[in-house]
């Protein structure tokens with residue numbers, strides 16, 4: 252999952268980035284409104300965290316311009332503007348949620364998870380063969396037994412399963428599971444894929460992660 256933070260205070264931006272990376276999100280930062288809007292429009296983000304008072308364009312302008320382009324990625328305001336009127340104004344500009352500074356990181360994390368919940372299903376659950384992936388509890392179960400994955404392994408599996416049946420290119424995997432600043436040693440993906448295959452016991456599970464030589468990987472089921 253990829254998150255863009257648009258925030259001009261480096262201290263806050265870096266603190267949030269670090270916390271989110273520890274939760275295995277892939278995070279980019281834009282330090283002004285213009286750059287933020289451009290990155291939001293061209294990058295493939297799952298959530299935008301948006302400050303209100305920004306150089307270049309204000310958060311409100313970024314939000315409006317972004318929605319004008321028919322982009323529906325969830326936007327969460329993270330702002331010191333703390334009146335009820337501000338909140339209403341922010342939501343009316345097209346934001347999905349509004350968090351006032353100072354905020355608790357734990358709360359931010361939960362609100363991000365709420366926005367990332369699958370819309371149609373009742374649970375944050377994916378199935379893949381006999382494997383069940385629970386995004387709420389961060390558990391992976393095979394026949395009811397928990398398989399312990401590292402954060403990166405979990406993110407990689409989530410990305411592949413969300414794109415089940417579609418080829419995931421190596422560059423897409425790197426960008427979505429690591430981040431755009433990751434040094435291009437895509438060999439690291441193979442290491443993680445092998446770890447996943449082994450830990451998940453994919454051989455007899457009705458689900459496979461196939462290698463598409465020279466391109467990437469695809470998660471498929473029988």
Ligand code: CA
Pocket residue numbers: 258259260302303304305
């Ligand atoms: Ca600011």
